[in-house]
Amino acid sequence: MPAQARRIALPRAARIGIATAVTGVSFALPLVTAISAQAHTAPAAPAASAAAERSAAPAAQEGYRVVSGDTLSKIAAVGNVEGGWHALYEQNRSVVGADPNLIFPGQRLALPGRAAAPAKPAVPAKPAAPATKAAEPQAQVQVRTEAAEPAEQLQTQLQVATPTQVVTATPVAAATSGFVAPLVAPKRGTAYGVAGSMWASGHHTGQDFVASTGTPLRAIANGVVVKAGNGGAYGNEVEIRLADGHYAEYAHLSSIGVKIGQTVKAGQQIGLSGATGNVTGPHLHFEIRNGSEYGSDINPVAYLRAHGVAL
Incomplete structure (x- = not known):
């Protein structure tokens, strides 16, 4: 027998079977790879x-x-x-x-x-990311x-x-809420609620505003005058019943400019500050009350701020 390898002749059907098997493997590999890649990338959208x-x-x-x-x-x-x-x-x-x-x-x-x-x-819209970064997580939404x-x-x-509110001493248009401060450029003195034996209720029933004698005082909102005269320890006082049922009390006035029963508008001058009654110096003692009489007071600064007045 010659030394060179012998060539084995196979039947035609056998050769076709082997070729088909080899070709099948070459097609199967890309398919498996595609399925694997899809399985790993699919959850990205829900995340x-x-x-x-x-x-x-x-x-x-x-x-x-x-x-x-x-x-x-x-x-x-x-x-x-x-x-x-x-x-x-x-x-x-x-x-x-x-x-x-x-x-x-x-x-x-x-x-x-x-x-x-x-x-x-x-x-x-931001420009699309370069293709090289397509595989980065897209969850930063x-x-x-x-x-x-x-x-x-x-x-x-x-x-x-809240901007600074600028008003004048003459009747002016009220703020959008219909309320203004009781005097121009108010500067607060003794605060509401301060405890002390000098007050019959045991605490300060109003808010004091620093005001020299003769400073114009204004109606804080539309209302009707229910008090205008001497109020004992309050000195010359003016009290206005407001449209919402509360009462605005002004005390220690040097001059009263309104009468009982008179209707007033927000910003209208109702008198001048002073030092009448039980005081140590000129100022405005201002109260907001639930009723007309002493002892039904509430915090006047909080009330005015709730109606859009900057203090």
Whole structure:
């Protein structure tokens, strides 16, 4: 037998079978690879969707923490609360209590539905990422809505939102709430609620404003004069019944410029400050009362701030 390898002749059917088997393997490999790649990449879309939902969760559910100087009116105005401070008060009656004019730093208020904010210009789409970064995770989705402003950001807005109010001594147009301060450029003296034996109730029933004799005093809102004369320890006094049922009391006047039964408008001059009655010097003693008589007082500064007056 020759030394070279012998060539074995196979039947035609056997040769076709071997060729088919080898060709089948060459086609099967790409198919398995494609299936494996699809199995690893398919969950990416749900992951990105879940991240977007987490980013879109409204941070406004955290509520709002009251800081010094806040009022329901200011919070409702800057927070764009539908229904204004009335809706805000109804939502938080259990926290605030019976008097909506009295809120205290540290109280946590829930913010009800907010009015729709003006539409903002569409943000241009960012250019597509280079092809080399196509395999990077795409779960960094950021969603921002006006309703999701953090409470801390809202507090920052509140501290700068109220402009300085400029008024004159003559009758002027009231603020948008219909209220003004009892005198121009008010400078506060002894605060409401200060304890002391010099007061019959055991505490200061009003807010004192620094005012030299002859300073014009103004009606804080529309109302009817119910007192105009000497009030004993209050000296010359004027009391106005306001449209919401509260009473505004002005004490120690040097001059009275209105009469009982007279209707007055917000900003109208009602008299001049002085030092009559039980005082140590000229100033305006100003009260807000639930009723006409002594002892039904509430915090006048909180009341005015709740009606949009900056003090």
